[in-house]
Amino acid sequence: MRAALNKMHAHSEETVIVGDNLRTDILAGFQAGLETILVLSGVSTLSDIDAMPFRPDWIYPSVADIDLF
16 A cells, blocks of 8 residues: 555545455555545445444445545
């Protein structure tokens, strides 16, 4: 994740990761110190969140529902 951020000249404080899988996408963002958005249109469900030791910052039904600014 750090290599990708460096290549894009991005900073973790200004970067958000969007994913549909808590165990891969959201965990990677959490470990990298990124803000995380879980979309429920794929692998993970709301009930999966309770089983994790971390939580996404934001949850949306799908990518189409994300309105960042």
